[in-house]
Amino acid sequence: MSVWALGLNxxxxxxxxxGRFAFSMDQIAPTLKGLRESLARQPEATILSTCNRTEIxxxxxxxxxxxxxxxxxxxxxVSPALLRSHAYTLEGDQAAxxxxxxxxxxxxxxxxxxxxxxxxxxxxxxxxxxxxxGSTLHQLFxxxxxxxxxxxxxxxxxxxxxxxxxxxxxLAGQLFEDLGDIRVLFVGAGEMIDLAATHFAAKNPKxxxxxxxxxxxxxxxxxxxxxxxMRLADLPARLHEFDAVISCTASTLPIIxxxxxxxxxxxxxxxxxxxxxxxxxxxxxxxxxxxxxxxLYTVDDLAQVVQTGKNSRQAAVAEAEVIIDAGVQNFMHxxxxxxxxxxxxxxxxQADEWRALEIARxxxxxxxxxxxxxxxxxxxRGLTQKMLxxxxxxxxxxxxxxxxxxxxxxxxxxxxxxxxxxxPEDKEHKER
Numbered sequence: 001m002s003v004w005a006l007g008l009n010x011x012x013x014x015x016x017x018x019g020r021f022a023f024s025m026d027q028i029a030p031t032l033k034g035l036r037e038s039l040a041r042q043p044e045a046t047i048l049s050t051c052n053r054t055e056i057x058x059x060x061x062x063x064x065x066x067x068x069x070x071x072x073x074x075x076x077x078v079s080p081a082l083l084r085s086h087a088y089t090l091e092g093d094q095a096a097x098x099x100x101x102x103x104x105x106x107x108x109x110x111x112x113x114x115x116x117x118x119x120x121x122x123x124x125x126x127x128x129x130x131x132x133x134g135s136t137l138h139q140l141f142x143x144x145x146x147x148x149x150x151x152x153x154x155x156x157x158x159x160x161x162x163x164x165x166x167x168x169x170x171l172a173g174q175l176f177e178d179l180g181d182i183r184v185l186f187v188g189a190g191e192m193i194d195l196a197a198t199h200f201a202a203k204n205p206k207x208x209x210x211x212x213x214x215x216x217x218x219x220x221x222x223x224x225x226x227x228x229x230m231r232l233a234d235l236p237a238r239l240h241e242f243d244a245v246i247s248c249t250a251s252t253l254p255i256i257x258x259x260x261x262x263x264x265x266x267x268x269x270x271x272x273x274x275x276x277x278x279x280x281x282x283x284x285x286x287x288x289x290x291x292x293x294x295x296l297y298t299v300d301d302l303a304q305v306v307q308t309g310k311n312s313r314q315a316a317v318a319e320a321e322v323i324i325d326a327g328v329q330n331f332m333h334x335x336x337x338x339x340x341x342x343x344x345x346x347x348x349x350q351a352d353e354w355r356a357l358e359i360a361r362x363x364x365x366x367x368x369x370x371x372x373x374x375x376x377x378x379x380x381r382g383l384t385q386k387m388l389x390x391x392x393x394x395x396x397x398x399x400x401x402x403x404x405x406x407x408x409x410x411x412x413x414x415x416x417x418x419x420x421x422x423x424p425e426d427k428e429h430k431e432r
Contacts, residue, residue, distance in 0.1 A: 001136050001338045004063040005095040006072060006087060007048075007055030010109050013086035015300050019281030020076035021054040023047060024250040025122065029130040031075070036132060038071045039064050044134035046127040046141070048102075050119050051192070051248075051280040051299050052109050057099065059136035065089045096331050099140055100324045103148035105157060109299070110306045111313055112158035115191070117148050139334060147327035154323065155316040165196040167305040168276045168297070169203065172244055175274050175295055179203040182274075186210050186227075187235065187247035187255070189217045192278050196246045201225045209242070211235050213249070236260040240267035248278035256284040258291075265293055276302075354386045 008018060023031055028047055035056065036042040043060030056068060073083040090098050098107070103120050105112040124141045127133040151157055162170070169179070176182050184205045186193045189212040197208065208227035212218030215229060222229040230238065232255065239245070239260055249255060256275075261284075264273065275296045277284040282298070289296040362379045366372070391414075394406050 001059060001061065001335060002063045003057070003059045003092065003095045003136060003140060003335070004065050004068070005055060005057045005090045005098055006065060006068050007053055007098075008083070008087045009053035009055075009107070010300060010303065012088060015280060015282070015298055016286075017078070017082075017086060018052075018054065020078060021049070021072065022051075022252075022280050023049040023054065025126060028123070028126040032127060032130045032132040034075075035068070035071055039067055044137045045132045046123055046137055048120055048123040050116065051278060053102075053107075055102070057095070057137060057140070059134060059140070063091050065091065093328050093332050096140060096144075097324060097328045099144045100147045100327050103141075103144040104151040104320055104324065105148070106151075106317060106320055106324075109303055110163055111317070112152075113163060114152070114158060115163075115195075117145065118191075121145065136335065136338065140331060143327055143331050147324055151320045151323050155319045157313060157316040157320050159313065159316070162306045163195065163199075164278060164299065164302055164306065165192070165199045167302045168196055168246060168278075169199045170305060171276075171295075171297060171302075172200075172274050173203075175272060176243065179205055181206055182243035183207045183241060184209070184244045184246065185235075185239075185242040186221075187232070187245065187283060188212060188249040188279075189214070189221045190248060190250070192248040193246065194221060196248070196276075196278070197221065197225055197227070200244075200246070205244075236263070240264035242273070243271070244274040244276075246276045246278065247283040249283055251279070251283060252281055254282055254285045256288070258285050258287045261285075261288045261291060261294060265291055268293070351387075354383060358382045358386075 008021065010018070028049075031047060032045050035047075036045050039045075039058070039060075041060055043058045043064070045059075046057045048055045048057070056072065058064070058068060069083060069087065069089065070080050072087075073080040076083065088098075101107045103117055105114065105116055108116050120141065124133065124138075127137070172182070173179055179200070180203065182205050184200050184207070186197050186208065189210060193210075197210075201208065208222075208225055209230055210218045210222040210227050211230045211232050211234070212221075213232045215231060218229040221227075235256070239256070240263070245256070247256060261273075261275075270293045272293045272295060275284060275288065275294060277296065277298050280299065284296060288294055358379050361382065362375050365375045365378065391410055395403060395410065397403075398406075
C-alpha cells in the first residue's frame with residue numbers, strides 16, 4: 001500500500017491560482033467521486049481546501065501522482081505544466097510528514113495556528129461521508145491529529161501567534177486613529193468571519209453589521225455581537241456607510257465589484273475605507289486596490305503581519321519536528337506491516353480449513369466407537385502433518401544452497417532461532 005499527496009499553498013502559488021482549486025464543502029463529495037473514477041482502481045482519497053492551500057491525499061496499491069496532477073489541472077482549467085510549476089508532490093514518509101506538519105500548524109501562514117486542525121477534521125469527515133476514506137488514510141489522519149495534539153500540549157508552537165483576524169485588526173488600527181469610532185461590515189458568516197468579528201468587537205467599534213446570503217445564519221452570528229444583519233443584495237447600496245469591510249464567503253465569483261466601491265468612495269467624500277478580502281477565490285475584485293482612499297488587503301498581503309514573533313518560536317518548531325518524526329516512523333512501520341495482511345489472511349483461512357477437516361474426521365471416528373485417546377492422537381497427527389507437509393517438501397527440494405536458506409527460515413519460524421544442522425553431504429557440497 002502506498003500513500004501520496006499533491007498540493008499547492010501560500011508558499012508555492014499566488015492567490016488567484018489557488019482560487020482556481022478552491023473547493024467548498026458541498027463540492028467535496030462530487031469532486032472526490034470524479035477524482036477516484038479518473039484514477040486506476042479508485043484509491044482512497046481526501047481533499048483539504050482552505051484559503052491558503054488545496055491538497056489531495058491518496059492511498060492505493062501504487063502511487064499515481066502524474067494522473068492525480070493531470071486531473072487537478074483539468075479541474076482548475078490550467079495546463080499540467082503550469083500546475084506542476086506551483087505544486088508539490090510527495091510520496092510515502094514525505095507525504096505522511098507533510099500531513100503531520102500541516103495538522104500541527106507548522107506549514108501554516110500563521111505558525112502554530114489551531115484552525116487548520118479543525119479544517120483537516122472537516123475534510124476527513126467529508127471524505128468519510130463520500131465513501132472515499134479507507135483504513136490507510138484513516139490511520140494517516142488519526143495519527144496526524146494525535147501528533148498535532150502532542151505538539152500543541154508539549155511545545156510553545158502556538159505561543160504569541162497572530163491570527164489572520166488579529167492581523168486585520170492591527171492593520172485597521174494603523175489606518176484609523178480610534179477603532180471605537182468606525183463602522184465595520186462583515187460579509188459572510190463562516191468561521192473566519194466569526195473570528196474576525198470577535199477580534200473587532202474587542203475594540204468596541206461604533207457599530208457592526210453582518211451581510212450574508214442566508215439571513216438566518218447571519219442573524220445567529222449578529223446576535224452574539226449585538227450587530228445589525230443585512231441581506232447580501234443590499235450591500236452595494238449601503239457599502240458607503242462602513243469604514244471597514246471584512247469579507248470571507250464561499251462564492252466562486254467576486255461579490256464586491258469595482259463599480260460598487262467607486263460609488264461608495266464618491267458618497268464617502270473620499271474618507272478612507274479599509275477592506276480585507278480573506279476569501280479564496282476573491283470576494284473583492286482586485287482592481288479595487290487601485291482606487292484612491294481604498295486600502296485593500298488579501299490573505300497574502302497579511303502574511304508579513306502574521307510573521308511577527310515567528311523567530312522566537314523556532315525552538316518550539318525544532319521540538320515539534322522531533323515529535324513529528326516519531327509519528328512518521330510509527331505510521332510507516334504500520335504501513336509496511338499492511339503488506340503482509342493478505343498473506344496472514346490466507347494462512348488463517350488455510351489453517352481453519354485443515355482444522356475443520358481434522359475435526360470432521362475425529363467426529364466420524366468417535367461415532368464409530370474409537371477410543372478418545374486414539375482419536376485425539378490421530379487428530380493431532382493429522383494437523384501436524386498438514387502443517388509441516390509443505391515445509392518438509394521444500395527442505396528436500398533444490399540444491400544445497402537453497403536447502404540451507406530454507407533451513408534457516410524454517411529454524412527461525414519453528415525452532416525459535418536454533419540453527420539447523422546440515423547433513424555431512426550438504427556441508428561438503430557447500431565447501432566445494
